[in-house]
Amino acid sequence: MKVLVTGAAGFIGSHTAEYLALKDYKVYGLDNLSNYYDVSLKQHNAESITDTGVKFIKADLRFPEQYQDLDKDFDFIIHFAAQPGLSKDSTFQSYVDNNILATYQLIQFAKQQKHLKHFFNISTSSVYGKYARVSETVAPQPISSYGVTKLAAEQMVLSESRQQNLKASSFRLYSVYGPRERPDKLFTKLIECALNDKKFPLYEGSLKHFRSYTYVGDIVKGIYNALKVHNAIDGEIINLGHFEKHSTQEGILNVEKILKKHIQLDNLPARPGDQQETQAIIDKAKLLLNYQPKTSFKEGISKQVDWIQSQKKSSV
Numbered sequence: 001m002k003v004l005v006t007g008a009a010g011f012i013g014s015h016t017a018e019y020l021a022l023k024d025y026k027v028y029g030l031d032n033l034s035n036y037y038d039v040s041l042k043q044h045n046a047e048s049i050t051d052t053g054v055k056f057i058k059a060d061l062r063f064p065e066q067y068q069d070l071d072k073d074f075d076f077i078i079h080f081a082a083q084p085g086l087s088k089d090s091t092f093q094s095y096v097d098n099n100i101l102a103t104y105q106l107i108q109f110a111k112q113q114k115h116l117k118h119f120f121n122i123s124t125s126s127v128y129g130k131y132a133r134v135s136e137t138v139a140p141q142p143i144s145s146y147g148v149t150k151l152a153a154e155q156m157v158l159s160e161s162r163q164q165n166l167k168a169s170s171f172r173l174y175s176v177y178g179p180r181e182r183p184d185k186l187f188t189k190l191i192e193c194a195l196n197d198k199k200f201p202l203y204e205g206s207l208k209h210f211r212s213y214t215y216v217g218d219i220v221k222g223i224y225n226a227l228k229v230h231n232a233i234d235g236e237i238i239n240l241g242h243f244e245k246h247s248t249q250e251g252i253l254n255v256e257k258i259l260k261k262h263i264q265l266d267n268l269p270a271r272p273g274d275q276q277e278t279q280a281i282i283d284k285a286k287l288l289l290n291y292q293p294k295t296s297f298k299e300g301i302s303k304q305v306d307w308i309q310s311q312k313k314s315s316v
Contacts, residue, residue, distance in 0.1 A: 001227075002026045002073060005054075006061060006106065007080030009033060009042040011180045012122070012173070012216055014049050016078060019220045020227075021053040028071070031081065032060040034098075036090075037183050045180060061102035067109045074113050076227060078120045079106060082153075085146060085184060086273050092145050099149035103156055110166055118230040119157060119168040120223065125212070125241065125278050127151040127172060132278035133245075136172070136237045144273030158235060167234040171223065174241025174280040178216035178300060179307035186248065187301060190255045190263060191308050199266035200252070203274065207249045212241040212280040215295035215303070225289040233288055241280025242293045254301050 003020055007013035008029025017029040029049055033042050046056045059066040061081055083090055083098035103121075110119050125132040127150055129141035142148045160166040181188045193200040222240045226233060256263055285291035295303075 001075045002028070002071070003076045003078060003227075004028050004030060004070075004074045005078045005080065006030050007082065008049060008054065008056065009046040010080060011182050012176055012219060013080035014045040014180055015178075015216050015220050016080070016223055017054045018049045018052045019224060021049070023224065027054045028057060028074070029054045030057045030059050030061070030070075033058055036084070036087070041183070061106050062097055064105055064108070067105070070109070072112055072114060075115060075117045076120065076230070077106070077110055077113075077116065077118075078122065078223065079103065079157075080122045082122075082150065083146070084182070086144055086271060087184065090145075095145045095149040099146075099153050100156070103153040107156060107160055107166070111160070117167065118227075118234070119160070119166050120226060121154055121157040121168060121170040123154045123170045123172045123237075124150050125172050125174045125239070125280070126275065127154065128278075130276050132174070132275055133281070135281045136239055136284055146273070154237070158237070161235040167230065169226070169233045169236045169238065171226070171238050171240045173219060174212040174214050174239070174278055176214050176216050176219050178304050180216075181304065186251060187255065187304050188308070190252060191259070191305055194255055194259045194261045194263050195308070195312075199264045201268050202248075202265045203268050204270040206271070206274065207247070209248050209275070210245040210277040210279065211248075211275075212243070212245050212278050213251070213297060213300070214240070214242040214280070214293060215300035218242065218293035218295050222285060222289055222291040222293075225291060229289060236284075236288065238285050238288065239280050239282050240285055240291065241278070241282060243280055243282055244297065245277070245279040246297050250297070251301070254298055255305070258298075258302055258305050
């Protein structure tokens with residue numbers, strides 16, 4: 001089976017591309033290597049997945065001409081590429097271009113495929129809004145440009161399924177963490193602050209925010225299971241996350257305990273668009289995908305700490 005993974009040099013995309021290649025899928029990983037964060041980290045991810053057999057392609061999904069040299073015989077497309085997060089440096093236009101326009105162009109490409117079996121859109125719990133602790137049947141109420149544009153992208157993909165132009169589904173992911181996590185995300189920042197004796201930037205009120213932190217390996221296995229049952233999930237929206245929730249404060253305490261170091265805090269004003277609480281309702285994923293997240297909160301953080309420390313040693 002031939003799979004195109006977009007955003008393949010990013011955090012979750014790289015893990016998914018790598019896993020599928022090791023499962024003997026013929027994987028093509030596409031990424032534009034944007035400078036949203038340090039490009040060298042993405043280049044390192046690209047090199048890592050290439051070592052497992054993934055064919056890496058640098059291309060920008062926003063521009064139709066960049067699809068011209070791509071193959072036209074993919075069995076699956078898994079769409080991770082997006083403008084992520086709540087960065088103050090990201091403009092509304094960047095969210096529109098990278099989340100809506102890029103997805104539209106990818107859909108047009110997908111409809112040209114001769115034997116495409118399924119288009120998997122990767123969405124986010126941010127579409128639910130301030131409190132993401134509901135099932136897939138509840139109407140989304142996003143409160144950020146990120147959430148709004150990801151919801152629009154999701155609905156564009158699913159509209160093609162409704163019109164029977166594509167078989168497609170969308171996965172709403174919950175607070176994924178682990179090795180290769182972006183440098184602007186919680187645990188990477190916490191671990192780096194602890195190791196380098198720097199203050200951790202804490203947004204007002206976020207100490208008591210709760211999240212369904214989900215280890216990246218569990219997410220990847222859920223997506224792998226989805227490929228195997230793709231015929232049964234056309235048109236479906238499915239939550240993928242861990243059923244437990246933990247506070248930011250618990251995250252800080254766990255990192256401190258694992259590294260045996262105290263993390264100083266730099267208190268900052270509240271961040272607009274931040275979610276107050278998420279808790280993944282995954283009954284549907286369990287039923288349709290046999291999805292079972294097994295990595296505990298502490299175990300996942302320990303794995304991420306080990307990975308970051310190993311990367312530092314290898315770069316010396």
